[in-house]
Amino acid sequence: MSEPVMDREVRRRLAVLRHVEEVTGNVAMTCRYFGISRPTYYTWLRRYETEGVDGLRERSRRPRTSPTATRAEVIEKIIHLRQHYHFGPDKIRMYLERYHDIKISKSGVWRILKRLDMCRLPASQRYKRHDRRWERYEKQRPGHHV
Known part of the structure; x- marks a missing residue:
């Protein structure tokens, strides 16, 4: 994969791995310089060795299974x-x-x-208060017969 096609995070991780190999040869100093932990470096190194550049891409943190999810x-x-x-x-x-x-x-x-x-x-199925539930019929004038 060519350099311009890779995203920024992959290039940064690859730069960290190359810095150890080509510049210092010291993992602890490189991790301090780049501000990452050593377990993170070794995780990237293991993925790079097994999967190549694609192993350095960002992965989903979503759990693969949720055992307590509702059935x-x-x-x-x-x-x-x-x-x-x-x-x-x-x-x-x-x-x-x-x-x-x-x-x-x-x-x-x-x-x-x-x-x-x-x-x-829906509005037709919601609870309506008793005073607004029915429309009251009122006569037009007092004493009016139906």
């Missing part, structure tokens, strides 16, 4: 209860615990609904 079946039940029964997070939590023996927190249900953009019900 897909539970998420499907939450979606079903929200879409068909218009339950809120607390009622969904209570329903899952009572009828399916699934323990999940109210905030966990809310985070799942928020992630799926289902945290707010």
Whole structure:
């Protein structure tokens, strides 16, 4: 891979590795000079030796697995209860615990609904206060008969 095509971070890491080989020959001095730790240097060196220049690229820090993530079946039940029964997070939590023996927190249900953009019900399905729920009929003048 040519030098101009590589991104800035790869060039910097390659410069650190070359500085040890060509200039000082001392890892500790080079790490102090560039402001990195020695384990970081050895990580870059190991990747460079096994993968070449591509090993010096930035990698994702996202975990490969999430063992404590909510199972897909539970998420499907939450979606079903929200879409068909218009339950809120607390009622969904209570329903899952009572009828399916699934323990999940109210905030966990809310985070799942928020992630799926289902945290707010449509205006036609939201709770309305009792005084605004019905439009009251009033006669046009007192004593008017229907």
